[in-house]
Amino acid sequence: MDRVDQMLLLMQQQQQMMVTNMQQQQQMMATMMGAMAQNMGVPQPTPPGLTAPANNVSNLFERFQRYRPPTFAGTHRPEEAEYWLNRVTKLLRPLHCTEAESVELLSYLFEKEADLWWESxxxxxxxxxxxxxxxFEAHFNGKYLPQKYQHERENEFLRLQQGEMSVAQYENRFTELSRYIFEIIANEAIKMRRFTAGLRSGIRSKIYCVNIRTYAKLVEMSIRADRMRSGSPETVYS
Structure with a gap:
């Protein structure tokens, strides 16, 4: 090997060493910046080719589990399915999660037949x-709340009367059944007329004497009229 070749080889070795040193420095700098960012609470980017874990849903599920949500293995009794869905829906409210996150959280509660159905x-x-x-509700109701059951609840709502119930009890049942008649509950004026029509005549006659513009006020005045009828000193006009 002549002197020129030796010089060229030496230059190549020096250049390779410089590249290696630069790469090492860049790696050290990235490590230091990552450590600093982690200490400051800054989220780190996901390296190419990797999928970031679903930390949000995981954290939500841990919080959801603290409420001890009941699992659901499927049932042939619509009222049981309805009760389960209502119960877990209430447990989701404090989490303030999105609709998609709510669906995913509930899917973890399915077991046995219900889990097989959900996978399909x-x-x-x-x-x-x-x-x-x-x-989600459309799929769940289609499986566990057949049309016949829903139609029965619709008819019960349309025929609902206060009867021997207190106004508070009547309003609770009215609210439970009203979700089967979306067209009515979506229109407050129609909802108010239906609620008033089911009241006992003695209470209804007093309500007609008052100018009421909201459903909440209607319920409040009806409860007052009911108490006045039972001997309470309250007056419906106050």
Whole structure:
């Protein structure tokens, strides 16, 4: 090897060493910046080719579990399915999660037959689909709350009368059944007329004497009229 070749080889070795040193320095700098960012609470980017864990849903599920939500294995009794869905829906409210997160959290509660059913639903949905609560309810109700059951609840709502119930008890049942008649509960004026029509005549006659513009006020005045009828000193006109 002549002198020129030796010089060229030496230059190549020096250049390679410089590149290696620069790479090491860059790696050290990245490590230091990552440590500083972690200490400051700054979220780190996900390296290419990796998928970031679903920390938000994981944290939500841990919080959800603190409420001890009941699992659901499926049932042939619509009232049981309805009770379960109402109960877990109430437990979701303090979490303030999105509709898609709510659906995912509830899916973890399915067991046995219900879990098999849900897996079949997921297979029929395009991958990456973002669920809405309305879609989930439609699938759940279609499976566990048959049309016959829903029609029976609709008819019960339309025929509902206060009878021997207190106004508070009547209003609770009215609210429970009203979700089956969306057209009525979506229109406050119609909802108020239906509620008034089911009141006992003695209470209804007093309510007609008052100018009431909201459903909440209607319920309040009806309860006062009911108490006045039972001997309470309160007056419906106050």
């Amino acid at each position: 639903v997921l297979r029929s949905i395009p991958e990456g689909h973002v669920w809405t609560w309305e879609e």
